[in-house]
Amino acid sequence: MLSYQHAYHAGNFADVHKHLCVHAVIDHLLRKKSAITFIDTHAGRGHYALDADETARLMEYREGVARLWDARERLSAEPLLADWLAAIASLQPGRRLERYPGSPWWLGARVRRQDRLSLFELHPGEHRHLADQSVVPAGLEGNLRHTHGDGLAGLMKILPVATPRLCVLIDPSFERKDEYAEVVDTLVEALHKVRHAVVMLWYPLLPAGRHQAMLDRLAASGMRKIWRSEVRRESPAQSSHGMYGSGMLVINPPWGLQERLDGAITHWLPLLGDRARHHAEWLVGE
Template structure:
C-alpha cells in the first residue's frame, strides 16, 4: 500500500517539529570535525511546492510554517530553522517551497559527511533522485527504508543519524519501527535514531513506546507537540519525535523552544507540549 504522498502535508505543524529536531541533532553532530552518516528511511521527494495542487488542497502548511514565516521574535533555534527554509525560497520574500527532511539534512552536510535517502513510492522516487543529483555526498535509492538499517549499519564513520518517519498507513508500521530500531541498534549502538510519529490513535503510539521500552535500549527521549487534545475522531491531533541517544543539549533546547512554538502554531490555545524520557541513561 503506497497511497501516502507527503506533498499533501508538507510544512504542517508536524513537519515544523520534526525538522527543528532534525536540525538541532545535525548541528550537534557537526560540532566534531569527523564526518557522519545520515540515513533517511522514508525520504519522500525532498522538496515541495506549497502552491501545488496537492499542498493547496489541504492548506496544512498555513497552520505550520505559514504561522512562523513573517515573525521576527522567534527563539534563536527556530529562527535558524526558518533561515534554512528562506534560503530555499530565494531569500524568503514569499513562501513558495518547503524543504523535506532530506533537503534540510543535505544543505547542512559538510564535504566529510554523507547521506543515503531511500524511498519506495514509484512516483516519488524519480523526483527524489532528480532533486539530489547535484549533491556529491548524497545517494538515493529506491528501496524499503526499514531494511537499510540492517544493510548499511554500522557506517564506516562510526557516527551518524537515522531518521525514521514512515507514513503509518498500516498499523504494522508501528511494530516495524520497533523491529528496525532493534536491528539497527544491534549493529550501531552509539548512533542517534530519530523516530517521527503521528498521534491519530493514542493507543498505537503507546504500543510502539512499550515495544521500545521492551528492547532494553536506554537514553530514549520523547518530544511531542499537540494542536488539540487526543480524540477518537479521525485526524492527527499531535505528533512527536522519539530520539535514541539524543545530543545532551536537545532536552533543554526543546523545553526552551516548545512553549513559544506551541503558542505560535496553536493560537487558539488548544495546544500542548511535552519533553520526557521514555528510558533514561
C-alpha cells in the same frame, strides 16, 4: 500500500515539530569534525512547492510553517526558531514563502565533505521527484546516494557504516498497522549493530492510540537513552482532524537537545492555539 504522498501534508505542524528536532540534532552533531553518515529511511521529496496541486489541496502548511514564517520578526530572539526560519528562507526564490524543505534537504543541506547521506524512498513517483532535486551543497553530489526501495530493509543492509558516527531519521506514514512493530524490530536490530547511533523516530498521535504499544515495546527492549517529545494540537477527545499530535523519539540524543528544543516549542505553541501542549520526558534514561 503506496498511496501515501507527503506533498499533501508538507509544512504542517507535524513537519514543524519533526524538522525543528532534526535541525537541532544536526547542529549538535556538526560541532565535532568526525564524519557522519546520515540516513533517511522514508525520504519523500527534497522540497515541496506550496502552490503545487497536492500541497494546495489541503494547505496544511497554513497552520504549520506559515504561522511561524509570518511571525518570524518577533521570534527572532529565540535562537533555534530564528536559525530554522533562516534555513527555510535560504530555500526561497524570493521573499515570499513558496517552498517547504523536506527531510532530505534538512539532512543534506549541511553535509560536509567528510559526511555521507543515504536516502530511501519506496513510492516511485516520490522517488522520481527526489532524484530530480538537489539536496546537498554543490560539489558534494558524490556524497549522496538515493535508493528506490524499502528504507527499513535498506538501513539494515548498509549497517554498520564506514564513518565514525551515524544519524538516522525514520518517519513512516504508519498507514499500515504492521509498521509500528516493523519499526521496533528494525530499531532493536540497528542499535544492536551500532549502539552509539543517534536515531530520530517520528510518529503520529492518532485517536486509535497505536503508537503506545510501539513506545511500550521500545521501553522494554533494553535500549537506553530514549528521549520523547510530543506536541499535541488538541486532546484526543477534541480531535476532529484525525492526527491530534506529533511525536518524536531521539535515541542517544546530543547533550543539551531537550533544553534547546523546549525553548523553541514554548515560543511556537501559542501559534498553534489555546489547546496546544508540549510534553517531553525520558522514555528510558541512562
